[in-house]
Amino acid sequence: MTRIHLPGILAMATIVVASNILVQFLFGQWLTWGAFTYPIAFLVTDVMNRVYGEGPARKVVLIGFVVGVICSLIGTQIMGEFGPLVTLRIAIGSGLAFLTAQMLDISIFSALRKGAWWRAPLASTLVGSLVDTALFFTIAFSAALVWIEPANDVSWAGEMLPLLGFGPMAPLWVSLACADWAVKLSLALIALVPFRIIVRKLSPGTT
Template identity: 30%
Template sequence: MTLTKSELEKLQPLLLLLTAIFSGVLICGVALGSKLIGIAGVIASASALTYPVTFLITDTVAEIWGKDHARRLVINGFFVLVAGFVIIQIILLIPGSDVWKNEEGFNETFGLSLRLILAGTIAYLISQVHDVWAFHFWKKLTKGKHLWIRNNASTSVSQLIDTAIFVGLGFGGIVPFWDVFVGQFILKVSFALCDTPFVYILVAYIRKRYNVHAHLESPVDSSLKS
């Protein structure tokens, strides 16, 4: 089943909100990506704490709105990253005021981020496109049941792809690849596993709050119709 025109109109404000959050998290990931953090001895880019949120939103949109809307969300996010890249480039080219003494630190931080933006953009596009495809592959394979399987199976592999590309292109020659890759992937997968309950909660809330049931995964969810 697909969403009807009236259902799409009813859900439009929520989709816009999720898109805005999705875009904001992407930009945060870019802004924070140059910082390496250590959690329990694990080294990773700070963006490892932000990008799992994008997969949560992508999977929610895929579950409620379907593959086409999820793919459109990913493409829109790509243009957000491109716009961010262009804006940062322009700002870096504009000389700082004489009264501002942080020009060198600013340029050093965001100069590195330019490379990270390119790495993150490529990693994002490939991994998110895969995530949307894999989510619906598993949904078809499980006949629409077991949301947790498609959520975790699609996201885990997508995080592997994202991490390998991002660390390789973004930090290659700066820090040892495996030191950052392993930590980054562990953190991302850990957060991906933790976000499964939130996907269930968000999907259930949307179905009940907006009385939308086009993409119900099983007859059990019919209890949400009240």
């Protein structure tokens, strides 16, 4: 890790901190503002991977993970209306989802590196974000994992409602997860534009 990697490190740290703050504020019925900032982490990881390689990308992810753990520890000490802002289940889900999804993103990107320029960032982000969403919401809110933190009442997340307000009946947390992944899917497509621009700027010889 050298000085040239510092922008990537700062970008990842900023995204993680911002997302941990913005997740406290609702956007509509199914989302929080953090849903719009967190997916940018995949863009940072993919740019680092394309320009500097798999090793530096993994180090930036690890730094982001550490920053996320610190944010979670701070959150557990801040009391909100219904208890700590960050519960044990949310902390575990957030950390495990971030680390697993980002490392998977790097592996998929590296495997597709020699293909068309858009294939690696798009495929890696789509798969990584799906895993991220599934892991986080399942660990944080599924009734099947209540044993992780028995004292934490997440029964509200299991309320049966029409999926996203109009689909078949499903637990509330499933609707939250679907809305979250829909945003990640949309941003994965949009992020191809800045990915192309940034990579060209940092690697003038790249086609």
